[in-house]
Amino acid sequence: MRPLDRWLLRSTGAMRWHLAASVGLGVVAAAAVIVQAGLLAHVIAATFLGTADVATLRGPLLALLVVVGVRALVTWAQEATATRAAARVKQELRTRLLDHVLDLGPGWLAGRRSGDLAQLATRGVDALDAYFAGYLPQFVLACVVPPLVVVRMGLADVLSAAVIVVTLPLVPVFMALVGWTTRRSMDRRWSDLRRLSHHFLDVLDGLPVLRAYGRGRAQAATVRRVTDDYRRSTLAVLRVSFLSSFVLELTASLSVALVAVEVGLRLLDGRVGLETALLVLILAPEAYLPLRQLGAGYHAAAEGLSAAAQVRDVLDEPAPLRGSTDVPHVAETGLSVENLQVRYPGRSRPALTGGTLRVGPGELVALVGPSGAGKSSLIAAVLGFVTPAAGRIQLGDVDLTDVDAAAWRQQVAWVPQRPRLVSASIADNVRLGVPDASDEEVLGALRAAAAEELDPALWLGEDGSGLSAGQRQRVALARALLRCTRGGGLLLLDEPTEHLDPATEERVLRTLAHRAREPERPLCVLLVGHRDAVARAADRVVRLATPGPLVIELGVPA
């Protein structure tokens, strides 16, 4: 591990200020240490030798009091600025991480463990506290205090300063050796922790299924095993940590003892004065102290740095849509997909090859094909959730990869294959894309989605529990239809009628066809479905075969 993480230091504006403040405070702290040692040595020597009485020592004693006060203040200020900077940097990193994850989209997320990511965004980023509040100020002190102390000692007694200069570098050398080992065990521990959270989340998520198949106990055993791994790696880190503290303390103590013996012998010989000897003795431990404390804070900081490196890895992932071109209105240009190929990481076979279709303004195009043909993947690419491996998606002559992601999604209304509802009222769920929609608009959207029997005020549980699959689908459809009345130009529907009875399906499809062709506000509608009714309602049917390229059939099918 490098002593300072350059990426982290450059990553946020709050950091620069924090570093400057730390250096300033470090210099004040060093000066205070030196002045305090000088005053102490003077007062003790004068009292011991009887060369001054209390009245003449009043000045130095008062000054000593002031210096002690200054040291306390500096310590407070260091902690205060460090904590504040830590809070700011963490907030900024977390915001950037979450923003970027949103940009990367569900396609990226699907290939990762969400427990992992949750762990990274919460505990991982929090682990940076130790880095900012403990390690970084200590690092600055370790750079500033020892040199100044050595210079002050050198002015008083060259030999003692020489002993310190020789022994002091041993501390960082040992620290580097220890840090080398720590880094590995720290990374190990962190990955064990992530594995643990991932497992736990997974088990909780699938508890009903696990119970039903009688696998609950086996999963508990797995969690126990992973927990045990975590315990082991934590203990490994602690072992290294204790051992390294021991080594550092020993080096520092022996070095101070060396100075004490050497100064003591010369004091007995009368070759140095009492005040000088005292000054050297008081200053010697101060030269080692910041380095020792740096070593102690190192382990806690290493965890934060492990996490920071992973945050950086996520931030370095390129987002599928990262352009900034203005998006033309899709309801005017239409959408064309040409030879699209989608691949998911870790899969040898592409999820979709040769996806070609066009949806013109006011058109309802049905995309059909067997399960696993890549229909949902095509929709994910249009939404900018996955990066196409080949082929293009265009709005008129503008390439989708060049447009601004947020502006593009403003125009898209999407009903996913497995609609996600939030724990709120049905009305709130419908309003998700248009927060300021009136009650009438919400009711209208529910009616259009054939969901008028649902009470908009009904409160839903986690992920919409409390509704049947068909009801969920219609709420999601109402949400998308509402979005289309406000700026939405492209309606993407992934098997929206899968759970509906034939009569309701007919009704929904009629509404969709009608909405697509509405004269003053035409839409582009891409509808994924299996059933005949879907094909009948469409202006055109695009068949996706697997494997092999797409066959396009023009005209209304028989």
Ligand SMILES: Nc1ncnc2c1ncn2[C@@H]1O[C@H](COP(=O)(O)OP(=O)(O)O)[C@@H](O)[C@H]1O
């Ligand atoms: N997130 C993903 N990661 C890896 N493979 C995926 C992912 N999503 C889909 N696939 C694979 O891509 C292929 C096409 O899936 P999909 O687009 O969902 O098909 P369809 O919607 O036509 O049923 C399938 O073989 C599926 O296993």
Ligand SMILES: [Mg+2]
């Ligand atoms: Mg699908």
